[in-house]
Amino acid sequence: MKRPSGRVADQLRSIRITRHYTKHAEGSVLVEFGDTKVICTASIESGVPRFLKGQGQGWLTAEYGMLPRATGERTQREASRGKQGGRTLEIQRLIGRSLRAALDMSKLGENTIYIDCDVIQADGGTRTASITGAMVALVDALAALKKRGSLKGEPLKQMVAAVSVGIYQGEPVLDLDYLEDSAAETDLNVVMTDAGGFIEVQGTAEGAPFTADQFNAMLALADKGLQELFAIQRAALSQE
Amino acid sequence: MKRPSGRVADQLRSIRITRHYTKHAEGSVLVEFGDTKVICTASIESGVPRFLKGQGQGWLTAEYGMLPRATGERTQREASRGKQGGRTLEIQRLIGRSLRAALDMSKLGENTIYIDCDVIQADGGTRTASITGAMVALVDALAALKKRGSLKGEPLKQMVAAVSVGIYQGEPVLDLDYLEDSAAETDLNVVMTDAGGFIEVQGTAEGAPFTADQFNAMLALADKGLQELFAIQRAALSQE
Amino acid sequence: MKRPSGRVADQLRSIRITRHYTKHAEGSVLVEFGDTKVICTASIESGVPRFLKGQGQGWLTAEYGMLPRATGERTQREASRGKQGGRTLEIQRLIGRSLRAALDMSKLGENTIYIDCDVIQADGGTRTASITGAMVALVDALAALKKRGSLKGEPLKQMVAAVSVGIYQGEPVLDLDYLEDSAAETDLNVVMTDAGGFIEVQGTAEGAPFTADQFNAMLALADKGLQELFAIQRAALSQE
Amino acid sequence: MKRPSGRVADQLRSIRITRHYTKHAEGSVLVEFGDTKVICTASIESGVPRFLKGQGQGWLTAEYGMLPRATGERTQREASRGKQGGRTLEIQRLIGRSLRAALDMSKLGENTIYIDCDVIQADGGTRTASITGAMVALVDALAALKKRGSLKGEPLKQMVAAVSVGIYQGEPVLDLDYLEDSAAETDLNVVMTDAGGFIEVQGTAEGAPFTADQFNAMLALADKGLQELFAIQRAALSQE
Amino acid sequence: MKRPSGRVADQLRSIRITRHYTKHAEGSVLVEFGDTKVICTASIESGVPRFLKGQGQGWLTAEYGMLPRATGERTQREASRGKQGGRTLEIQRLIGRSLRAALDMSKLGENTIYIDCDVIQADGGTRTASITGAMVALVDALAALKKRGSLKGEPLKQMVAAVSVGIYQGEPVLDLDYLEDSAAETDLNVVMTDAGGFIEVQGTAEGAPFTADQFNAMLALADKGLQELFAIQRAALSQE
Amino acid sequence: MKRPSGRVADQLRSIRITRHYTKHAEGSVLVEFGDTKVICTASIESGVPRFLKGQGQGWLTAEYGMLPRATGERTQREASRGKQGGRTLEIQRLIGRSLRAALDMSKLGENTIYIDCDVIQADGGTRTASITGAMVALVDALAALKKRGSLKGEPLKQMVAAVSVGIYQGEPVLDLDYLEDSAAETDLNVVMTDAGGFIEVQGTAEGAPFTADQFNAMLALADKGLQELFAIQRAALSQE
16 A cells, blocks of 8 residues: 555654744644644633633633635635535534543633634645644643633643544555545544543544454554654644 | 443343334334434435436435424524534434445435434434434335336445443443433444444543543444344334 | 315314323423324423513413425425525414413413424424414423412413314315315414404415305304314313 | 594595606505505516426516614614514515416416515505505506517406404404504404405404404405405506 | 716706605605615614723614615515625615714714615615715704703714716716716715715726826816705705 | 834835745735735636626636634634625625726636635735735636636736725825724725726725825825835746
8 A cells, every 4th residue: 555645654744833823812823734734723702601601610612614725626615605514513513622621611710712723725634633733722822811810720631632544545544635535435533632531533434334453453543643743732832 | 330221331222113104205214212202204306416416326415403392401493593503413414424324326326315313302312313213214215216116226235323332430331311421421422334344433522531441342332232223123124 | 075085074184182292391292183293392481582571471482393304295404494484484473373362471470481383294284283282282381380380370361272274176174184275275274262262364365266155164164173172172181 | 432543443544556656667656555655566577486487377476575764663674684584474475475366377478576565664554555556566567568578368367455454442443553553452464356355364363362243344344445445556557 | 978868077966855754763864866766764772882882972873775676677685685795785884984974973872873775766876875865864863862862962073975976988977877887987986074075985997997187087076066965965954 | 103113104014925825726825914914815617607608708706704813802703603794795895896907807718716815814904915915816827727728818907906005193104004004094995007097996084084185195105005016916926
């Protein structure tokens, strides 16, 4: 098996995390997984949604979008269609759940953090890149909250990152790009904590069903890739 | 650990599949997983969506809904809100992908099968009950297509069923009802074929992350439950 | 004239009212007028719409829907179309007005009762079946309110029921099914109280205009049918 | 009983029908029932809706609106709310059904007539004024179609008009204005043909139920008023 | 160059402003620029939008619409399309900004004035006719506010009016009608105060770009026309 | 007068145009006017809108958006609100009209060019930056069309660029940033061709009205700035 990019099976694409990418947001990151590029911002607003009012805790919610020509063919702008598609809603719900797993809401004060992940160039794996990049933007936003004295302790419980794995031409591979993704038999997105626990596992057989053995092989690949991603997040956050 | 329902850990709820439940649809099933009750219909329309036109193959698409008072608290009717929520879209996309895995579209002729799953009473596990019940309605609809002479061979490749498993009070349990689901640390939905392959695996840590061991224990429980569900599907289909 | 069902002109279809049909709603009824089957629930929420706030009275509002394959041809799901059609809005306004006529709102406390009528199988007369069935669900919901001690007296002023009549092949007939309804020259829906007063009368000439004599003949048929429906409601409510 | 306007019980308001009110539409009428003023246009477009294509017949459809400040309190503009309300849809469906009863669609050619009724000042009875005025605009539009040679015979079968009647302070009255309408116990809209047949009868008890005797008294009043309205329509159409 | 209407280059159409056109609104004007006819109402509501709450000042907002058959071809009703088009939003934003320039909001009290401009017949220049007519309705609404004792001083700073100018067949002309507008090379809308200042200038080259000289010639024409419009406004307001 | 940025009155911000910014679009530009950053793509689709079908000419249309946190305060995502706001529609209509002025549609073949301008960081002047940057993306897209052999001659008639000018603290200034824009008395957007003609002039008095002299001074500033912008466009396009 030869991957279109020439990578070996357990090799991530070139990953870059650029902090302070735009100037207004409390956290702002450009994350690149190869040619997949996503702007991830974390914005703070005081107050919480109605269902949480008066409970003394915070909230995090996420939205996801793609520029119309982030893709090979132009896709219709969701704002002009008048609604977000099912894929968009599914992805932003996943991002939100994943990042909430990083936080202890009771320490956040009555603040809401809005995560916005906007894909400016798509080449496969936009949801996993979004989670991995937004995690870094979230840490920057928490630092901003701390400076304002709005926290009630340390809300960050653990780091979270995500990667895709799949079965391509019969073999498990790590971090699929668009060419692989379109042809993969199985696509699996894995979200983990840096302590080694699973937050989300979403696997879909696109063609033939997959076996328990393939499943375990994919999880092992994901685990290897995620260790590298946690190191890259830490490196990005260690700079000023 | 004691389950609220008194069931043992690997015990399904009482499952019933009633065929020919309503009279108009080509396939119409009431599926009950304990107190969870879903009407699943399979409707045939000639023609296919635009992206498939002229390719000589068929299509299957699914929609999901809940009656406003299927739940403990009344939920707002999506038709009057003017849009389907993210959860609804996510579930109906899952149902559609799962049932398409049962079919060889090239044998279906240029026909579209609409699956409608409407929950009339919810008690946890509505998406997995929907898939399991709709599979039976789909088989009935295929029989109707065969009678009309619209098929180009046998489109049914395999049976598909789904079940939820989770970690409740630290232990893996099968087929969570609403009380368990609300309190579960981890919730995992598994869709398999009767040949033993995985179609979809969607696991979410609601509280603490889950481990690889817990994951494997849950998959084993799901496998056991699914064998029983395939038997119940076969029994339902063997009657006239 | 021979009715397609073989019924005589002043004969209702077989009517069944099943209480406690689903478990969550304060009132839940399956009503069957022959092959027309509607789930009617009555749900209590504390509080009233803004225009009534602080007046110490209650409110009742109704919504109506049809499962996509309740009908011979699948109809598009209103939730996915993004709006309710004119027919739906017209029917749910009629149901709401009819049932409000049964109540003395000043005795209801600041509570709102939501009536949901969802047609699971349609064979003509869904709006009149909805009113007749929802009336029974409403009585059960009032009993639940009384148990909670939320009432300020007896809000139930009278029972309400509804039936359709029409001119079919030149003759007045009671309780039209779908075959008759599609071919009827005139369609008339009548809502009455058990004390014999009219709440709503809605007559439409589908083909030729109708005369005052035909009108009076239809009203007489409706009156006869409604007496039977009130008896069926009473019988259903007398059971535990 | 004294009517707020000083009219006697069977007296219409001052009715005026002004043809050629705006210049673009094939038929354009300003209809005034006292202070209720509605612009009714009839517009011709070639072609018919999809469900009628290729059947060689025509169609008529109606839309209704109110300027935001046609009413005592400003009502929100439906275009900016993003949807038409239930009352609007109900009224425009009534207008459409009523005017279709005037036509033999098979003589209309494959043309669609759009009726637009826009209330510029409301004082009760806007739906019946709309039907009565739009009937005259429709006749003008038919004349325009005839000139173009697009007809396949005479599509006009009969004239149609509408009026409201009600029970006000216990007595039947004709053509209610807003003050009466708000306080009426019963409100009944009647649409008839000039040959004396009923097209639509829609009666609603706002307070106490109404009796068969009251019903017949109201119908007699409506009949008297409609004879006058047909005369006013004829007079308007006899001018050039 | 010969204008289709026979007017000379700097000649307005016949302008009429009819006050008290409908009876409910605090200010209600029918404005006619030749065959362009717009109903402009100014409605008072107590309270202000959220972003102004508690600041002790008022607000003015505007909405614009066209009856479907105000135009040569019927245009789809925005209420039934479910949204206002870009042209509509652009025009109503222009009307709002223009009329806010006439007011000192700090004198208005916490009241909101809604301007509604509804075109009943269109023949070019509907937005400028709307501004010119709505200004008069606004003055009437301010008088109503004064009577109620709701003002905190005189909010009217200056009168505002608007007119269109353009390059038609190479020459600058004043107040284009539809025939000219459709064929104009350049279209320029000018909003001024009666003290001679510019509020809005919006020029668009429809065909060839325009030069600075043409621009100045058009502004001079606009200035001449606006002086006449201010006189017509004053004359209308001087009557009772 | 001292500008917040320290610039002199007729000084542009630092302008950068980066071509080939993303990889999928036929033309893709990042344009920066100081801290205002917009991704402008030009995408080619074969075919034209319905109103142009069969006329052998092309079309260009534009859409505009802002990432939610492009601004100081997060703004709600238009895709999740379910509609584009009036400001967005107004801007994208302006971009479309401006760029269509650059093209001879009869030479474009039956192709549509979609311009997408997405603001990733806003600091004033996003609409004029969008036009200036999108013009360069458009030239690249035309080159791609030429390579495909889809053109019927040279569609590019002239270059177009845009800049804002305004009255800030009583003096005319060029290319306002956000701080100036928020405090400006007058805001004027000017779109010109490189041959010196005006395409669009949109001036708004935010506070006091502006005079003809101020207007001319602003136009002169705009002209100076636009000469520099045309040079920057040419420089960008001269590179490979």
